[in-house]
Amino acid sequence: MDCNLLKPFPYSSLQRFLLADSGALEKDKCSGTGESAYWFCSVCYPGLAYRGFDNLTVHLSSEQHQFKVIKHPNQTGRTNCMNTFCHLLPQAEAVTLVFWDINTCPVPSSCDPRLVGPGIKRFLKNKGYSGPLTITAVGVLTDVPDNILRGVYSGGISLDNNHCGRSSVNYSVRDYTSANPPPAIIMVIGDPGVLLSISDLFSYKGGYKFLPYDSILSFLPADSGELEGDNCSETGESASCVCSDCCRGNVEKDFEKFSMHLSSRAHKRA
Incomplete structure (x- = not known):
């Protein structure tokens, strides 16, 4: 199949990619996409990729991230996102x-x-x-x-x-x-x-x-x-x-x- 790599493929719904029978996907492995998924925070770490969902939630709930959002609201377009993941994790008895x-x-x-x-x-x-x-x-x-x-x-x-x-x-x-x-x-x-x-x-x-x-x-x-x-x-x-x-x-x-x-x-x- 020929395709133009420079031309986007617009889709307005994720339904196109989901099978009617979700059981058909049970044997598929997420890692089959090539590499494990990454996460990015363009507010704090522009251009840097990290792994681990737990690391993402810890970062988004951190006050250092919230402080960045307050100081640079134009990067997110709104500041109310700072409360999205607040208090997800129990307070550790750390030093x-x-x-x-x-x-x-x-x-x-x-x-x-x-x-x-x-x-x-x-x-x-x-x-x-x-x-x-x-x-x-x-x-x-x-x-x-x-x-x-x-x-x-x-x-x-x-x-x-x-x-x-x-x-x-x-x-x-x-x-x-x-x-x-x-x-x-x-x-x-x-x-x-x-x-x-x-x-x-x-x-x-x-x-x-x-x-x-x-x-x-x-x-x-x-x-x-x-x-x-x-x-x-x-x-x-x-x-x-x-x-x-x-x-x-x-x-x-x-x-x-x-x-x-x-x-x-x-x-x-x-």
């Missing part, structure tokens, strides 16, 4: 990491910094994330008032001083995902620019669930008394302080010593 850009998303003046850690912990618990939790505030900590850092640290949040500014959280997430294979739940708190750069990172790193948030207020109840009974030390590991600028790898547990280091001549020369 949970929170990286908070404390410079682009500071503690509001009306907020007690000691409540941020317990607030994030309760928020994640209410969302069904029950795995080991570590929260780290990342950024140029010398630009944050000492009393804010002290309160954040006492609330169970680790501190990581990094002079890279808006890229600090990006580097922190890259370091973690390079050294630790999935699965893991990674929440990032920062302004939209920070979240978009992290979203691009997760577009080619599979197996991690990305939770983007652009406000600390999302984790704090209207009545701060609701968090008074929370034990800050239950955030997983005890909080620690690191200066990635000049003492990378050296962990300090004493906040006062860490604060003195940040104001020292040795740090300023680094």
